[in-house]
Amino acid sequence: MVKGSVGYLDPEYYKRQQLTLKSDVYSFGVVLLEVLCARRPLVRTFGKQKVSLVDWFRRCYDGGEINQMVDPFIKDSISVGCMKSYSQLAMSCLLDDGNQRPSMSDDVGVLEFVMVI
Known part of the structure; x- marks a missing residue:
């Protein structure tokens, strides 16, 4: 039985009603955005353009x-290179086609690289 919050579910699950290993990668991408932006994936009280963290981030x-x-509390402590690599990682995890998303081990490798930038 599938369990999870709407803001974290792989969009492919809605289409095929099937979860894959890459579904976890999508959810991980949402968590990466939560860390970067310090907000929940869905905030229904925000304006239409900002309700979905993933959609807002993509735009x-x-x-x-x-x-x-x-998040203003971390903005000044992140280098431009780190921000760019971290954002690219998040975007790759959030691709609509699960086959194009990186593996979790690839994600770890990128995060290790981002930490030293």
């Missing part, structure tokens, strides 16, 4: 405006 990423999303 900001595509528009080169990620800085507006970063």
